[in-house]
Amino acid sequence: MTSSVLHKYFGAEELRSLQSLYSKGDVVTVILELKRKAEDLAGVKINVAVLGDVGSGKSTFINAMRDVRSDDPGAASTGNDEASMVPTAYHLPSLPDIQLWDLPGLNSFGFELNHYLKQVNFESYDFYIIVSQSRFRECDGELSKRIQAQQKEFYYIRSKIDNDAYSMQMQRIDFSQGQMQIIRDCVKNFKSVAVKPPAIFLISSFDVKEYDFPKLKSTLATDLQSIRSNTFSRAIPEMMLEIQQSKRRPIMWVIVLLTFLSGAVGIIQAPGLPFLTAIACTAAGWMYFQWQLGIRDLVVWNLSGRVNKPASLLKTETEHQPPFTLLRFAPKVLPFILIVVCMIAVFTDCHYSVTVAVFGAMSSSAFTFLILKDSLDDWLLSQQILAKTALQQEDDDHL
Numbered sequence: 502m503t504s505s506v507l508h509k510y511f512g513a514e515e516l517r518s519l520q521s522l523y524s525k526g527d528v529v530t531v532i533l534e535l536k537r538k539a540e541d542l543a544g545v546k547i548n549v550a551v552l553g554d555v556g557s558g559k560s561t562f563i564n565a566m567r568d569v570r571s572d573d574p575g576a577a578s579t580g581n582d583e584a585s586m587v588p589t590a591y592h593l594p595s596l597p598d599i600q601l602w603d604l605p606g607l608n609s610f611g612f613e614l615n616h617y618l619k620q621v622n623f624e625s626y627d628f629y630i631i632v633s634q635s636r637f638r639e640c641d642g643e644l645s646k647r648i649q650a651q652q653k654e655f656y657y658i659r660s661k662i663d664n665d666a667y668s669m670q671m672q673r674i675d676f677s678q679g680q681m682q683i684i685r686d687c688v689k690n691f692k693s694v695a696v697k698p699p700a701i702f703l704i705s706s707f708d709v710k711e712y713d714f715p716k717l718k719s720t721l722a723t724d725l726q727s728i729r730s731n732t733f734s735r736a737i738p739e740m741m742l743e744i745q746q747s748k749r750r751p752i753m754w755v756i757v758l759l760t761f762l763s764g765a766v767g768i769i770q771a772p773g774l775p776f777l778t779a780i781a782c783t784a785a786g787w788m789y790f791q792w793q794l795g796i797r798d799l800v801v802w803n804l805s806g807r808v809n810k811p812a813s814l815l816k817t818e819t820e821h822q823p824p825f826t827l828l829r830f831a832p833k834v835l836p837f838i839l840i841v842v843c844m845i846a847v848f849t850d851c852h853y854s855v856t857v858a859v860f861g862a863m864s865s866s867a868f869t870f871l872i873l874k875d876s877l878d879d880w881l882l883s884q885q886i887l888a889k890t891a892l893q894q895e896d897d898d899h900l
């Protein structure tokens with residue numbers, strides 16, 4: 502699986518064109534290109550992780566989905582002595598855009614959950630199928646919580662239902678009543694771990710024409726488009742971040758340059774000079790951002806017409822900031838206070854002139870750097886949110 506989310510959706514040529522548009526400050530066209538891609542995701546591969554407890558029937562299920570027997574060449578190895586130890590991808594002939602990943606059983610290595618999730622690269626998958634046998638297990642609850650936390654979706658499979666059917670028959674329990682009871686229990690168990698109950702299928706991988714197997718296959722085919730759209734929508738901020746990287750680096754160099762300038766001039770002991778230099782360098786940096794990344798309001802207004810969304814909505818979303826905490830606030834105010842202290846010291850003809858000069862320079866450059874770096878990160882983040890908000894409606898329309 503590729504680690505770059507952009508490479509998953511765009512070819513090398515398209516990528517170059519996106520980077521070049523962004524470098525020219527044309528963020529609106531970049532977002533419209535993402536929109537165009539969101540409307541045509543056909544052929545984009547979806548990685549589906551099949552996971553669950555050891556021996557729950559994951560590999561047998563994958564073989565059944567692919568219509569192969571366990572002893573056919575290329576089949577996933579199955580059996581109680583044939584534990585799958587590394588994630589392995591299998592293509593589905595009936596749904597070529599889906600790649601099923603056979604993951605090791607949750608307790609295969611005796612790993613604790615976090616270690617296991619890291620080993621199998623848990624967060625890299627687009628969709629999940631949890632396979633569970635005979636009853637809802639603690640690990641099913643844990644896995645489903647982790648999936649929900651990523652705002653991704655999953656199916657829940659109760660495997661080996663042929664065994665359940667047999668034991669119900671032995672106990673003279675009506676099978677359809679028994680099935681309903683299993684589903685009710687699953688729903689109750691998901692609710693007990695605060696997870697929204699997913700689609701639940703009771704299947705036997707030995708009998709693909711019976712129970713919920715045919716329904717599972719058709720549901721997966723139907724849901725494919727919405728899974729793809731959701732995956733793309735979730736990835737928009739990350740895609741924007743990747744596009745922005747090439748531009749962020751040169752801008753950071755300009756910030757460093759302005760920081761030095763601010764410090765160098767701030768060292769001169771003229772009344773008010775460190776203060777004026779810090780303000781002038783910060784203002785120059787701001788203007789440079791606007792020039793390089795586009796004027797915020799203009800971008801929002803321009804985009805609003807192109808994606809048919811009210812500018813007020815786009816603006817409100819992008820202005821959404823993390824809480825104004827003391828931690829975020831303090832580093833910028835402290836250098837400012839130091840600048841003022843240095844000014845007072847110069848005005849009052851303080852004798853510690855070298856100390857004052859050094860403090861003046863340091864506080865002036867610290868103020869410039871912190872404000873500019875924070876503003877840059879803030880503008881880049883708001884572009885990521887802007888792209889996501891602008892494209893959100895389109896994704897919802899597809900569902």
Ligand SMILES: Nc1nc2c(ncn2[C@@H]2O[C@H](COP(=O)(O)OP(=O)(O)OP(=O)(O)O)[C@@H](O)[C@H]2O)c(=O)[nH]1
Pocket residue numbers: 554555556557558559560561562578579580581583584585586604605606607609660661662663664704705706707
């Ligand atoms: N009766 C019945 N047995 C099944 C079914 N699916 C799997 N099995 C059996 O369950 C055992 C384990 O199946 P696997 O598919 O290897 O299980 P797994 O989850 O891949 O196991 P690990 O890779 O070790 O985690 C095998 O003996 C299978 O034949 C089913 O639908 N019905």
Ligand SMILES: [Mg+2]
Pocket residue numbers: 559560561578579583584585603
């Ligand atoms: Mg296996």
